[in-house]
Each structure stands twice: as structure tokens, then as C-alpha cells.
Amino acid sequence: MxxxxxxxxxxxxxxxxxxxxxxxxxxxxxxxxxxxxxxxxxxxxxxxxxxxxxxxxxxxxxxxxxxxxxxxxxxxxxxxxxxxxxxxxxxxxxxxxxxxxxxxxxxxxxxxxxxxxxxxxxxxxxxxxxxxxxxxxxxxxxxxxxxxxxxxxxxxxxxxxxxxxxxxxxxxxxxxxxxxxxxxxxxxxxxxxxxxxxxxxxxxxxxxxxxxxxxxxLGWRSQVKLRVPAASLDTALTVLQDDGFTVRRNGVGVIVDVAHGDKARPIHALSAADICVVDFVHLSDVEAE
Amino acid sequence: MSIRTIWIIAQKEMRDALHNRWFVLYTIAFVGLALAFSYMALAGAGISGFAGFGRTAASLINLVLLIVPLMALTIGAQSLAGEQEHGTLAYLLAQPVTRLEVFAGKYLGLMLCLLASLTLGFGIAGLVMAANGGGASNPLSYVRLVWQTFLLSLTMLSAGFLISALTKRAGVAIGIGLFLWLAFVFLGDLGLMGTAIAMRMPVGELFLLSLSNPLQVFKMASILEINTSLDILGPAGIYALQEYGRSLRWLFLAVLALWIVAPAAFAYLRFANRSDL
Missing domain, CATH: 3.40.50.300 (P-loop containing nucleotide triphosphate hydrolases)
Incomplete structure (x- = not known):
């Protein structure tokens, strides 16, 4: 001891x-x-x-x-x-x-x-x-x-x-x-x-x-980047915003702010709306002040 | 305190010394020059060949005064500061050891290396002289010089450890060690002469001042052993012999012992209280 x-x-x-x-x-x-x-x-x-x-x-x-x-x-x-x-x-x-x-x-x-x-x-x-x-x-x-x-x-x-x-x-x-x-x-x-x-x-x-x-x-958040087909980009933004995510457009994908340990949820949300997620990148974990 | 732990650390220190190119270089230089000096001592007397022990001892004093302090100061100065600089000291102290054991182990290891190196130099020169008939002269004076050289090397090792305990970087510690060596070897003599002339210092005070330099003490003690007189040192030498007589030998021994113990004790106290590891 x-x-x-x-x-x-x-x-x-x-x-x-x-x-x-x-x-x-x-x-x-x-x-x-x-x-x-x-x-x-x-x-x-x-x-x-x-x-x-x-x-x-x-x-x-x-x-x-x-x-x-x-x-x-x-x-x-x-x-x-x-x-x-x-x-x-x-x-x-x-x-x-x-x-x-x-x-x-x-x-x-x-x-x-x-x-x-x-x-x-x-x-x-x-x-x-x-x-x-x-x-x-x-x-x-x-x-x-x-x-x-x-x-x-x-x-x-x-x-x-x-x-x-x-x-x-x-x-x-x-x-x-x-x-x-x-x-x-x-x-x-x-x-x-x-x-x-x-x-x-x-x-x-x-x-x-x-x-x-x-x-x-610690109030940690994570940022993930989801790549979706260009034709579905606007729809994806709307779906994620409607689901309560903070989201912004980034080139051919969207960057979503999620709670730590909850990174798969935006993918499920897009799949439920018949939007195919082509790629997925975990950008960062952010510790709350 | 564990003797076993001290010995383990001492063995590691000896291993490191054998891998230290400066230490190896000093040893080679000392052995080579000791041989050369023993040869040249007799050439100075007008006879070719190897000198007797007494004459060789006298000529070796100058070699010892130059090389031994340099050797002991630099390896002592590297001991603690080098380990701290490389971050190994903190790791060593995180083991089940005490700081006294680490300090004693390092000191013992380097002391044994120094004494082995000096024994090698004096031993080879002595064997060569004995083989060339030098044994007919006074071998005891040679043995006494070896013994006093051991003491001198330990005074400088202690001073090196003190420098090492006061600094964090080996380069800085070696730089200070070299400056101290320069001060002891050259500035000491010049300083004494200059002070005596400028301040019209009485001969008694000049003698006492000379005791502050362990190299001067070694020189006087060695000359006394070979010559049984200090006339060669001028009025201060004559005064010392008249004033202290037979106890002069013990006075020199005591001063050298103080120069071994005091810096080592201060170095340990500083090391024991360090918290910037």
C-alpha cells in the first residue's frame, strides 16, 4: 500500500x-x-x-x-x-x-x-x-x-x-x-x-x-470527418444538423463534432437516411477547458 | 550503509574509467614519461643509462605535479556531473541505494583506478631501474614518493568531486577542474612569489600560505623525504624545518589528509542535499 x-x-x-x-x-x-x-x-x-x-x-x-x-x-x-x-x-x-x-x-x-x-x-x-x-x-x-x-x-x-x-x-x-x-x-x-x-x-x-x-x-469532444458522395453533401449536412450535431462542410466531406466515445453515431444517422459514408477520419479529441 | 552496494557501484565506476579515453591516455602518458624521466635523471648526472631511485624520485616530482592533479581533477569532475547530464544519476538514485552508498562507491572506484594507474607508472619505472642496477641507491625515497603521490592524487580527486557536486554539466565541471589545475600548478607558485614580494610577507606567513596549495605541500613533503632538508626552497624552507623540525613531516601529512577529507565531505553534503535531479 x-x-x-x-x-x-x-x-x-x-x-x-x-x-x-x-x-x-x-x-x-x-x-x-x-x-x-x-x-x-x-x-x-x-x-x-x-x-x-x-x-x-x-x-x-x-x-x-x-x-x-x-x-x-x-x-x-x-x-x-x-x-x-x-x-x-x-x-x-x-x-x-x-x-x-x-x-x-x-x-x-x-x-x-x-x-x-x-x-x-x-x-x-x-x-x-x-x-x-x-x-x-x-x-x-x-x-x-x-x-x-x-x-x-x-x-x-x-x-x-x-x-x-x-x-x-x-x-x-x-x-x-x-x-x-x-x-x-x-x-x-x-x-x-x-x-x-x-x-x-x-x-x-x-x-x-x-x-x-x-x-x-472532462467534457471531452471528438471531431470526425465523414466523406460522402458529392451529390449527397447538402442532404448529409441537413440530416446531421437535424439530428443535433454541430457540423460544417469541408471539401468533399463534413466535419462533425461528437461526444467522446460516440463517434459512430453520425455514421448511423447518415446510413438511416440512405446516405453512403465513403470514408471516415478521426481528427482530434478536444479536452474541455 | 551497505558495503556490498558500494562495491557494486565501485566496480561499475572502474569499468567506466577503463572505457574513458582520457583516463587511458593520462595513464599511458604517465607510464611513458615516468620511464623517460628515470632515464634522463641519470643522463643529467653525466652518466648514460638509468638513474638510481633517489635521483629518479626527485625528477619525477615535477612530472607528478603536472600530470597527476590533471588526471585526478578531470575524472573527479566528470563523476557526478556527467551522470546528471545524461540523466542516469536520477535513475540510479531511484534504486534501493542511499546517496552515501552512491557517493562512496563512485569515490572508491575512481580512487582504485587512480592508484592502479599510478602504481603501473611507478611500478614499471621502478622495475626497469631495479633491473639496471638502480636498486643500489635509495629505493625507500622512491617508495615514499609513490605514497605521497597517492595522497596528492586523492586531494585532487576530492577537489574534482566537489566541483562535480556543485555543477550539473560535465563540460562545465571539467572546465572548472582545468582552471583549478592551472591555478594550483602555475598561478600558485607565481601568486606566492608575487604576494611575498608585494606585501613584504614574513617568511613564516609565506610558509603557512604555501600550505593552502596541496601541490606545494606535496612538493615540500617529497623534497624533504629525498633531501632531508628544504634548503632548496629558500628561506621559507629553512624556516619551516627550523620551526617544526621532525614534526614537519606530520604537518605535511595532516594538511594533505585535510585536503582529501574536507572537499570530499563538502561534496557529499552538497550531493546529499541536491534536489535538482
Missing amino acids: INFSHVTKKFGDYAAVADLSLTVEPQAAVALWGPNGAGKTTVIKCLLGLLKYKGSIAVNDFDVQKQGRQARGQIGYVPQAQSFYNDMGTLELTRYFGQLKRAPAQQPAELLEQVGLAEHLDKKVGALSGGMKQRLAVALALLGDPPVIVMDEPTSNLDAGARDALLQLLANVKAAGKTIVFTSHRLEEIETLADRVLVMDRGQVRLTCTAAELPKR
Whole structure:
């Protein structure tokens, strides 16, 4: 269990984290959500004992500031930036951190195989791709089998393919019963991993909800572009407006504003009016102010 | 504090030092020049071949004064700042380790590398001299020079660590280290002479001022071991020997020890309280 009690971290007069109290139950997965500067990464750094703060944080009853080594012994950390020793071999690096975490001697090779890096054991860390490095970070975090995994924007620097592979890996980590605390900007990540989401802004938790509730609670909207035959364009605009959509014409299609999670509804509306939708593009998700 | 953790970090530091081209270059230069100096020392006496240990020790003092501080300052300056710049320090500190263990491990690793490098240089030069009959002269003075060089290297390593703990970038840390080296090696001598002349400084104060530079202390201690007198240093040297007598050797040792411990302690305190990782 992780317990934050009245944690405040100030940089000068600016409170990056302001009086944060929070309990994360064993095997729960909690996401910290918020814009840049909301204080998410500062919370993670406080949890790892990298920053000094007021208040207290305990990880499985070990106080982070007074029993730092024991508290960090409960945690596996996946950083945002892949800051490893690039001149070391993959297995060599994993063995080094395995020694520091007192992991069984065979565990480094086993974990590298588990995260799909068995063919890259001798490759220099600097020569690994971004996705591979992040999988390496997960392997390093699992060394010593810590009960808590802490991740700071784990998929932020990855392309779509690498992101999907890593999310699958992290879903397996969650299924193994780890307690997870992570920061994220991505809804997909939150939906896959989080049981609970804390929406942070200016160092404070503004909202707590489930992953499924998040888009609605944040008032998110999506924009989709629908392409229809040129002869049906005017009719399509009328049908969608009559159905209550905010819609505008755009070249050979229409751009429709829909509630998050409701992107198929304008397609159904047009189909019901016998208008064929030729193509469909999701343009953006827009967070309400 | 876990000795095991310190040793794991120290081993990693030694591995890194062997991959550090500057460190390897300094070691090669030191070994090569130590050999060359031992040869030239006897040539200076008008006899070709290798010099005895005493004469070689005297000639090696100048080599040590130039290379060893440069070597120790630059590797010390890179230690913490380099890791912080690459972002690896924060990741290391997020592991189940304490800052004292990280600091001690890094210091121990670099210390062992430095001592190994110096032992290699002095060892090869010593073996060659012994093989060429140099052992007939005074090998003890040579051993004492090696011991004092170890101490000098640690004073500069500590100073390098202090620089590293005060900066965030390896380039800046190395720049400050080079300036400090320049100040100790060249400006120290000139500054002492200039201050003594301009302020008409009494000889006792001049001696005390010279103790503020660990290189001067090393030089005086080494000359004392070889010569058993400091006449060569002029009035300040004569004054020091008359004033402190037999305890002068211990005074030099104490000053060098202070130069090892104090900067290292300040460096650790700064490192332990850093929160800009």
C-alpha cells in the first residue's frame, strides 16, 4: 500500500504539489492525469525520494524520506526518458541493476526474454530502438520482483506499434498483481491500465474517477470527418444538423463534432437516411477547458 | 550503509574509467614519461643509462605535479556531473541505494583506478631501474614518493568531486577542474612569489600560505623525504624545518589528509542535499 499524507513540494514560492493526500491499495492501478506542469512528475519524484518534501509518503509502511532504501526496494521504476548507460550491453546493464536490487542471478536473462529482448542481450543499450529501450525499462523495473511499479509517461516517446506492444506488456504486469502508479497523457494507456484516475492541476487533485468516466467528466469532444458522395453533401449536412450535431462542410466531406466515445453515431444517422459514408477520419479529441 | 552496494557501484565506476579515453591516455602518458624521466635523471648526472631511485624520485616530482592533479581533477569532475547530464544519476538514485552508498562507491572506484594507474607508472619505472642496477641507491625515497603521490592524487580527486557536486554539466565541471589545475600548478607558485614580494610577507606567513596549495605541500613533503632538508626552497624552507623540525613531516601529512577529507565531505553534503535531479 502507498500512502501520501499532506505532501507539499515547493520550488521557491511555487507549489508543484500542494497538500496531496492519497492512498493506493495493494494491486490497484492509479493514473495521474493532467496537463504539463500539473505536478504529476513531481509526485513520482517525491515517491522515489528524489525530491525532499513536506508531509510523508510511505510505501508498504516504509517512510520514503527516513527509510529510503527500503521504500525504494518495494518499487520498480519506469522513467519517462530512457536514461540508461548507453555503452553497456543489454544483459550487462540488467545484471548491474539486478545486483543493486539483489535479484536472483538468473532473473536478468529471464526478464529480458519475457520482454522480448532475448535476441539483443549483447547489443549496446544505445543501439536499441526507443520501443526496445522502454521494454528494457520494464524488465529493469521488474528486477527483484517489487510489489509496486511506478511509471512516468511510459509510452510517451514511442510510435504506435511500439506503444501497442508496450501496453500489452504492461497489461500483463498489471495482471500479475502489481500495484501500479503512473502518469499519462494518453487515454488509451489509462483505459488499458488504470482502475482509478486522479486528475491533477497546479499541484492539486481536482477530480477522481474511473478510466471509463474520464472523457465524460472532462467534457471531452471528438471531431470526425465523414466523406460522402458529392451529390449527397447538402442532404448529409441537413440530416446531421437535424439530428443535433454541430457540423460544417469541408471539401468533399463534413466535419462533425461528437461526444467522446460516440463517434459512430453520425455514421448511423447518415446510413438511416440512405446516405453512403465513403470514408471516415478521426481528427482530434478536444479536452474541455 | 551497505558495503556490498558500494562495491557494486565501485566496480561499475572502474569499468567506466577503463572505457574513458582520457583516463587511458593520462595513464599511458604517465607510464611513458615516468620511464623517460628515470632515464634522463641519470643522463643529467653525466652518466648514460638509468638513474638510481633517489635521483629518479626527485625528477619525477615535477612530472607528478603536472600530470597527476590533471588526471585526478578531470575524472573527479566528470563523476557526478556527467551522470546528471545524461540523466542516469536520477535513475540510479531511484534504486534501493542511499546517496552515501552512491557517493562512496563512485569515490572508491575512481580512487582504485587512480592508484592502479599510478602504481603501473611507478611500478614499471621502478622495475626497469631495479633491473639496471638502480636498486643500489635509495629505493625507500622512491617508495615514499609513490605514497605521497597517492595522497596528492586523492586531494585532487576530492577537489574534482566537489566541483562535480556543485555543477550539473560535465563540460562545465571539467572546465572548472582545468582552471583549478592551472591555478594550483602555475598561478600558485607565481601568486606566492608575487604576494611575498608585494606585501613584504614574513617568511613564516609565506610558509603557512604555501600550505593552502596541496601541490606545494606535496612538493615540500617529497623534497624533504629525498633531501632531508628544504634548503632548496629558500628561506621559507629553512624556516619551516627550523620551526617544526621532525614534526614537519606530520604537518605535511595532516594538511594533505585535510585536503582529501574536507572537499570530499563538502561534496557529499552538497550531493546529499541536491534536489535538482
